Amino acid sequence: MPVSVSLPPASDRTLPVVSIDRLVSDHYAAVNRLTLSILGDAEDADDATQECFIAAARSLENYRYEASPRTWLFSIAINSCRGMLRKRKVRQTINQTWQAAQTLFSKEIGPEDETIHHEKEFLLWDAVQELDDKHRLPVLLHYVHGLSAPEIAEILGISEGTVHSRLHYARHRLWQQLHTSNLFQMDRQEASQ
Amino acid sequence: MMRPHQRARELIQAHQDGLLSAAQQAELQAHLAVCPDCGRYAVQIGQLDQLLTEDLPAHVPTPHFSDSILAQRLSEIQRQTRRNLMNQRISQTAQRVIWVGSAIVLLIVFALAVSRLRPQPVAPLAATGTTTPAVTPTTKPTAMETAVETPVPTAPVQTGLKEYTNEDIGIAFQYPGGWSAATGGNRFEGSDGFFEIAELPAPAASLRQACERLANDGSFGQDPAVDLKNVEDRSYCTILTSPNKAEDNRSAVVIGAHGSENGPRFYVLSVDPTHLESIVTALRFTKPLPTQAAAWVVSTPDPNQPAPEITPTVQEAAGLTIEEYPVVSKDIDTPGHFEFNNRIPASVFDKHRAVREYNPAARVEQNNQMLGPFGYKFVLKEPSENQIYDLYNGGALVQADIVSMAPISFSESGEKFVLQIDVMTGESFILQEDGLHPWNPGEHWYIPAVYVGNDLTWVENTSDMNSVAIRKGAEVVFNFKNAGMSPENPIKSLWAWGERWVAEIDGLVYVDGQLLNDQLGASEVFNWQMLQGKPFFYFRKGDKVQISYDGNVLPVAYDDVMHYQCCEASAFNPGGNDTIVWFYALRDNTWYYVEIGKY
Numbered sequence: 112m113p114v115s116v117s118l119p120p121a122s123d124r125t126l127p128v129v130s131i132d133r134l135v136s137d138h139y140a141a142v143n144r145l146t147l148s149i150l151g152d153a154e155d156a157d158d159a160t161q162e163c164f165i166a167a168a169r170s171l172e173n174y175r176y177e178a179s180p181r182t183w184l185f186s187i188a189i190n191s192c193r194g195m196l197r198k199r200k201v202r203q204t205i206n207q208t209w210q211a212a213q214t215l216f217s218k219e220i221g222p223e224d225e226t227i228h229h230e231k232e233f234l235l236w237d238a239v240q241e242l243d244d245k246h247r248l249p250v251l252l253h254y255v256h257g258l259s260a261p262e263i264a265e266i267l268g269i270s271e272g273t274v275h276s277r278l279h280y281a282r283h284r285l286w287q288q289l290h291t292s293n294l295f296q297m298d299r300q301e302a303s304q
Numbered sequence: 305m306m307r308p309h310q311r312a313r314e315l316i317q318a319h320q321d322g323l324l325s326a327a328q329q330a331e332l333q334a335h336l337a338v339c340p341d342c343g344r345y346a347v348q349i350g351q352l353d354q355l356l357t358e359d360l361p362a363h364v365p366t367p368h369f370s371d372s373i374l375a376q377r378l379s380e381i382q383r384q385t386r387r388n389l390m391n392q393r394i395s396q397t398a399q400r401v402i403w404v405g406s407a408i409v410l411l412i413v414f415a416l417a418v419s420r421l422r423p424q425p426v427a428p429l430a431a432t433g434t435t436t437p438a439v440t441p442t443t444k445p446t447a448m449e450t451a452v453e454t455p456v457p458t459a460p461v462q463t464g465l466k467e468y469t470n471e472d473i474g475i476a477f478q479y480p481g482g483w484s485a486a487t488g489g490n491r492f493e494g495s496d497g498f499f500e501i502a503e504l505p506a507p508a509a510s511l512r513q514a515c516e517r518l519a520n521d522g523s524f525g526q527d528p529a530v531d532l533k534n535v536e537d538r539s540y541c542t543i544l545t546s547p548n549k550a551e552d553n554r555s556a557v558v559i560g561a562h563g564s565e566n567g568p569r570f571y572v573l574s575v576d577p578t579h580l581e582s583i584v585t586a587l588r589f590t591k592p593l594p595t596q597a598a599a600w601v602v603s604t605p606d607p608n609q610p611a612p613e614i615t616p617t618v619q620e621a622a623g624l625t626i627e628e629y630p631v632v633s634k635d636i637d638t639p640g641h642f643e644f645n646n647r648i649p650a651s652v653f654d655k656h657r658a659v660r661e662y663n664p665a666a667r668v669e670q671n672n673q674m675l676g677p678f679g680y681k682f683v684l685k686e687p688s689e690n691q692i693y694d695l696y697n698g699g700a701l702v703q704a705d706i707v708s709m710a711p712i713s714f715s716e717s718g719e720k721f722v723l724q725i726d727v728m729t730g731e732s733f734i735l736q737e738d739g740l741h742p743w744n745p746g747e748h749w750y751i752p753a754v755y756v757g758n759d760l761t762w763v764e765n766t767s768d769m770n771s772v773a774i775r776k777g778a779e780v781v782f783n784f785k786n787a788g789m790s791p792e793n794p795i796k797s798l799w800a801w802g803e804r805w806v807a808e809i810d811g812l813v814y815v816d817g818q819l820l821n822d823q824l825g826a827s828e829v830f831n832w833q834m835l836q837g838k839p840f841f842y843f844r845k846g847d848k849v850q851i852s853y854d855g856n857v858l859p860v861a862y863d864d865v866m867h868y869q870c871c872e873a874s875a876f877n878p879g880g881n882d883t884i885v886w887f888y889a890l891r892d893n894t895w896y897y898v899e900i901g902k903y
Contacts, residue, residue, distance in 0.1 A: 135381065148364040235355055236363050268532075269531070289352070
């Protein structure tokens with residue numbers, strides 16, 4: 112029995128057809144991990160992931176195979192996260208006073224803290240979070256999600272050279288922030304033990 | 305001039321990403337040998353990279369979703385998608401009502417229109433909102449769409465921006481309020497800049513190709529920056545003129561892709577460089593691409609039923625025999641999966657199998673004959689079925705364990721040759737008359753070097769992997785900028801055609817730097833090759849794919865020829881050697897398997 116599937120126009124066909132079911136089963140967990148690494152909040156990450164796949168489902172027929180499905184989904188997810196961060200910024204501004212009062216009385220425990228097992232990891236993660244988004248995103252995509260410079264370039268819509276220069280700058284900023292800390296000293300002590 | 309420590313630290317960072325050339329590596333080593341501070345920096349950056357690699361991923365747990373949760377999420381996605389679609393239809397219906405109400409006005413506008421492009425500059429954006437109900441935010445609830453909502457109605461009034469909308473192309477963006485329309489209505493300009501919209505004059509097969517074609521037409525200098533980008537689900541491309549090219553103020557361009565019933569159309573938005581970023585940042589697409597996707601059908605033939613014999617249509621043209629085998633209706637199956645070939649009886653493939661199939665033993669025998677005068681000989685290792693060879697010269701082993709070799713290319717004088725060989729260790733070399741030389745295929749886009757006339761000619765990529773250069777002898781004779789990274793190799797082949805070189809890049813074929821597509825008025829030229837020492841290639845002109853051989857257009861035309869397919873479907877791309885070509889083509893709803901050759 113023939114099965115109808117929708118392919119893009121002949122001139123754009125380079126990859127087999129993809130369906131939203133397949134995208135969800137293959138990439139949902141990876142996209143969720145990406146949004147979690149950017150947003151640092153499981154609930155926001157869930158919302159951003161759903162938004163990403165809803166946008167993908169709507170855009171699927173126009174998907175031009177310019178990128179791999181994972182790269183394409185990651186670029187949509189990052190847009191979802193940016194929207195989420197914008198909303199969060201507005202929320203944060205409104206609740207600034209309340210939040211300031213909260214922090215006077217209790218240390219806010221974020222979900223990322225649960226995975227911190229080591230002081231140096233805390234220092235490093237904290238320093239990465241303090242980078243601006245322009246430099247934080249390439250670091251997260253490269254070191255947390257294991258993406259190559261060409262893939263990051265495609266996701267962020269920048270050149271590969273720019274990806275490298277942002278990684279260079281980010282590492283230099285992290286070094287500036289951490290080289291006076293005991294991060295590297297601890298390593299040396301650990302190495303000598 | 306850059307200070308030595310600053311330079312060293314940049315080299316250290318580049319080293320961390322594996323980007324240093326041998327010369328830069330030596331330069332860095334020399335500095336580190338005399339500078340303990342930079343040495344410490346190098347060690348700590350290395351440690352930092354290791355810490356980031358090893359420790360950072362642990363901060364983000366890998367979530368696990370059970371099948372039932374995934375099914376639940378999928379169901380929610382599908383429900384939401386349907387709801388969005390419904391909202392969109394409601395909105396479109398509302399739009400139609402408004403349009404009907406404005407029918408008289410529209411008729412007058414259309415009657416007066418002298419161009420396809422109908423720009424609508426609207427000073428206060430709030431007024432635009434009333435004429436473009438299709439982009440009401442209620443139909444766009446996702447975060448991606450939030451980006452589209454960013455220009456809120458009052459912003460232009462506050463910042464002195466105006467909004468430009470063009471319903472034909474389906475784009476909108478903001479531009480400085482002081483600019484006014486120039487003659488023709490497709491250009492707006494002020495004392496500090498301009499933008500202008502025009503349809504891309506030459507046909508193109510895809511956005512990537514349209515962008516690359518424009519970026520490499522010479523008007524943007526030798527080294528334009530080309531980037532494919534996305535807004536929502538729509539792609540566009542930016543081209544920045546080379547930094548060293550200042551004489552033309554049309555130095556930045558955006559291409560907007562727009563489909564129509566007759567195929568894709570592309571528009572060029574020329575912007576002065578100062579305003580490119582602000583205009584691109586505010587760029588919105590106001591209507592989706594029309595659905596062009598044909599319903600391609602895939603089915604699997606019964607493996608127990610032998611394929612019925614097929615009678616080909618046979619004709620002779622330009623000294624070639626053309627055999628077309630009608631295989632199946634496109635309503636039943638599409639080439640692209642291995643089972644498709646089960647629809648074609650073995651007798652069809654057997655007919656010219658001897659000349660069609662690559663025969664490594666025959667190639668080695670042929671290579672040995674040609675290399676004999678230079679003293680080289682390939683010898684098959686035992687067991688012979690592994691087809692691994694050792695290379696000797698006058699009895700001395702030159703290279704062991706050769707697993708594959710490209711065709712030999714000779715210089716016009718016959719005194720020089722080049723032959724790429726790959727060995728079991730994964731290394732590659734080029735063999736020349738003076739011996740074996742290291743060759744990294746990745747630095748050459750995996751395209752073997754050839755002799756053009758008496759000049760060794762080869763392809764080079766650059767460190768940013770965004771361009772293709774062709775070097776003939778000592779001179780770079782061609783530079784091509786790619787529109788961003790692609791999983792596919794941008795350059796498909798490099799051929800020597802007597803004294804000329806021919807390079808095929810993303811459906812564009814350059815002969816000695818001249819674009820063949822321009823000469824033919826073709827949107828795409830592909831699978832250029834030599835057949836019986838004469839050029840053979842496919843080209844798409846209008847809605848037909850035709851074939852050129854030795855300057856003649858063959859008397860066959862198709863609606864489509866499978867090509868540039870990836871993965872499993874690549875088995876259905878056109879193939880060929882010096883005797884025969886074969887391909888899968890669609891005509892009048894029927895898929896054909898076609899062989900053309902001189903036997």
